[in-house]
Amino acid sequence: MMWMKKHKPEIYSKTYKVLTAKDVIVYKLTGRMCTDYSDASGYMAYNYRTKQWDREMIEACGLNYSMFPEIVSGIEVAGYVTKEAAEASGLAEGTPVVPGGMDGGVAGVGRGTLAETGFHLGTSSGASLNVPADVLDEQQRYEIWCNIDDPDEVSMSGSMNAFGGSIAWMRDNLCAKEAQLAKETGKNIFEFINENAAKSPVGARGLIYLPYLQGERSPYFNAKARGCFIGLTMQHTQDDMKRAVMEGCALHLALMMKQLEEISGKQPPQKATISGGASKSKLVCQIMADVMNCEMMNINVSDEVGSLGAAICAGVGVGIFKDFSVANQFVEITGTTKPIPENVKRYQQILPLFERAYAALEPIFEEIKE
Numbered sequence: 001m002m003w004m005k006k007h008k009p010e011i012y013s014k015t016y017k018v019l020t021a022k023d024v025i026v027y028k029l030t031g032r033m034c035t036d037y038s039d040a041s042g043y044m045a046y047n048y049r050t051k052q053w054d055r056e057m058i059e060a061c062g063l064n065y066s067m068f069p070e071i072v073s074g075i076e077v078a079g080y081v082t083k084e085a086a087e088a089s090g091l092a093e094g095t096p097v098v099p100g101g102m103d104g105g106v107a108g109v110g111r112g113t114l115a116e117t118g119f120h121l122g123t124s125s126g127a128s129l130n131v132p133a134d135v136l137d138e139q140q141r142y143e144i145w146c147n148i149d150d151p152d153e154v155s156m157s158g159s160m161n162a163f164g165g166s167i168a169w170m171r172d173n174l175c176a177k178e179a180q181l182a183k184e185t186g187k188n189i190f191e192f193i194n195e196n197a198a199k200s201p202v203g204a205r206g207l208i209y210l211p212y213l214q215g216e217r218s219p220y221f222n223a224k225a226r227g228c229f230i231g232l233t234m235q236h237t238q239d240d241m242k243r244a245v246m247e248g249c250a251l252h253l254a255l256m257m258k259q260l261e262e263i264s265g266k267q268p269p270q271k272a273t274i275s276g277g278a279s280k281s282k283l284v285c286q287i288m289a290d291v292m293n294c295e296m297m298n299i300n301v302s303d304e305v306g307s308l309g310a311a312i313c314a315g316v317g318v319g320i321f322k323d324f325s326v327a328n329q330f331v332e333i334t335g336t337t338k339p340i341p342e343n344v345k346r347y348q349q350i351l352p353l354f355e356r357a358y359a360a361l362e363p364i365f366e367e368i369k370e
Contacts, residue, residue, distance in 0.1 A: 002061055018069070023099065030078055032078050034069050034070040037073065037147065037150070038102040038146055041102075053065065075098060075316045076099075076317055077318065078099050081095040105147065105148045105309070107275075108309065112330075113325065115272045117273075120305060121164060123163070123165045123168070126256075127257045128156065141158065141219035141259065142218055142259070143156070149316070161214040162249075163249045164276065167245060167246065169245075170245045177192075196238075204241075204247060205236060207230070207236055208229070210357060210361070211248045211252055212358075224368070225365050230357050246284055247291070249278075268293065269292075272295070274288060274297065275302040288337070290347055291351075295338050297336050300332040
């Protein structure tokens with residue numbers, strides 16, 4: 001909103017309310033302008049202790065308080081499909097509409113309570129821990145998000161921009177021979193990519209990859225951060241580079257988990273669910289287990305975990321389901337990857353180097369021109 005006011009004042013001056021994408025749909029269907037606790041957290045103007053918009057902060061930023069929508073539970077009926085919306089959408093007039101929550105929130109609902117935490121390895125990814133409401137990150141590296149159904153329960157979370165994005169870049173730029181084999185055999189290109197990346201040993205022969213292809217969010221919030229291969233020698237192969245990309249993405253998540261544990265005082269999780277496109281790779285699952293020193297559990301709803309969570313929110317909202325525990329009836333463990341002790345030890349040696357590499361390069365990122 002501050003950006004819009006500064007750069008698009010003609011649009012800002014005509015704005016009545018500011019809504020997230022899902023909340024626009026709720027408005028179009030019901031005529032009600034509202035958001036849930038979790039998406040309210042994303043406005044950065046929600047005081048989860050008072051459960052209200054922070055008027056003092058909003059006015060200090062020079063924003064119009066009236067532009068902020070009503071805040072509701074993500075599992076209450078926000079309204080009903082209007083006649084006009086029914087005619088436009090094909091939905092029955094009077095159908096109840098439940099807001100649900102932000103993407104990470106509904107994914108958390110969808111994966112159930114089979115593990116202490118979960119990692120969704122999509123184009124982007126993230127790490128989070130449920131924490132007491134009085135826990136704060138004094139360095140402002142991580143964000144507090146309220147739960148969809150209860151503003152008194154919060155999670156501290158961080159996001160990275162290019163987990164699957166890095167793997168897609170690697171596929172498109174380092175995997176010509178795998179692409180040709182996939183074309184010739186009709187097999188998925190990642191069958192060959194994973195096979196070849198696995199030829200490189202743990203640690204990719206000392207090659208470190210920083211996965212900052214689109215800048216980075218937590219813990220750096222630096223739009224100028226760049227992706228890098230560090231330690232490249234004449235002895236390295238394309239297979240080492242492929243493995244390094246996978247390891248670098250996992251190492252960044254491990255760095256976030258380490259910092260979240262330090263901030264919250266919580267113990268590292270022993271089990272986690274893993275979902276998303278990259279979780280289909282046995283190699284990625286093993287790297288994640290080893291880097292986190294945590295058992296990784298694949299689930300049957302890997303690609304639909306967010307959609308399942310949103311559906312459960314709706315079901316709870318209209319009384320079909322009692323609560324979110326119903327997710328465990330739909331989620332099944334389809335595979336388990338346990339950490340390998342010697343690999344864990346190796347990654348524990350690499351992680352400090354990974355962290356220091358960014359710190360050393362940060363001033364150089366600042367000076368790089370397009």
